[in-house]
Amino acid sequence: METTQPIIRFERISKSFGPLVVLKDVDLSIYPGRTTVIIGPSGCGKSVLLKHMVGLIRPDSGKVFFHDNQVNALSERKLTPVRRRIGFLFQGGALFDSMTVEQNICFPLIEHDIGTQQSRQDRCREVLALVGLDGMQRRFPEELSGGQKKRVALARAMAMDPELLLYDEPTTGLDPVRSDLINELILKLQDVLHRTAIVVTHDMNSARKVGDRILMLDGGRFILDTTPECLDKVDDEVVQRFIEGKASREELDELRTGRLSRSADASGGR
Secondary structure, eight states: OOOSOOSEEEEEEEEEETTEEEEEEEEEEEOTTOEEEEEOOTTSSHHHHHHHHTTSSOOSEEEEEETTEEGGGSOHHHHHHHHTTEEEEOTTOOOOTTSOHHHHHHHHHHHTTOSOHHHHHHHHHHHHHHTTOTTOTTOOGGGSOHHHHHHHHHHHHHTTOOSEEEEESTTTTOOHHHHHHHHHHHHHHHHHHOOEEEEEOSOHHHHHHHOSEEEEEETTEEEEEEOGGGGGGOOOHHHHHHHHTOOOHHHHHHHHHOOOOHHHHHTTOO
């Protein structure tokens, strides 16, 4: 039983996009100082969960809390101080191609009117050093490798010294070596900054390496809540197929027959 209060809390969150039901009465508590990894098949709603936490998406029903702030009840103006406390690493990095690395990192500081030009440049240097890229300030995104872009985007997410870091598929599109470098960086930031982190991924190597807690989302609900050490002991066929990367019998039959199975059809082809 946790003795501290959760930093993030979901109470019976549901979300649909047209006929597609993504989340069904989801409850979730995220406690400070830990790295929680959320795994699950593509399109199951992992990124949707993250976007609820910062008010980028509003639930159809239920409540989302960041500490005592009910995020889904706040206006855009009142969301601003909440978002200042949360760093978000988007899946594609979302760097501005027309801006230098320094301009990208300083952008949120300027938007929130934080510091002077000199203090912003100093902060840029600090966060770039944390991700091992100090000296890249004058480069443009097109001059960076895929791994470097991810690290710059992470530096930008840390620019305002957030207490919560959200990682949306941080290793997607990277080769195994660059992926491991990102994993090591996540561990380093946790060790140095002691921040709460939520990592959405389908990369099981990453999940095992960086997570203190692993949740699995499937069919709109969490079907797993465990630790990396206990992951292989979970007696659930869906979980084991996912972590082993094995297609289901129904999916293999679809390839053989060329026809969508009834179960896939009922779930929107998930």
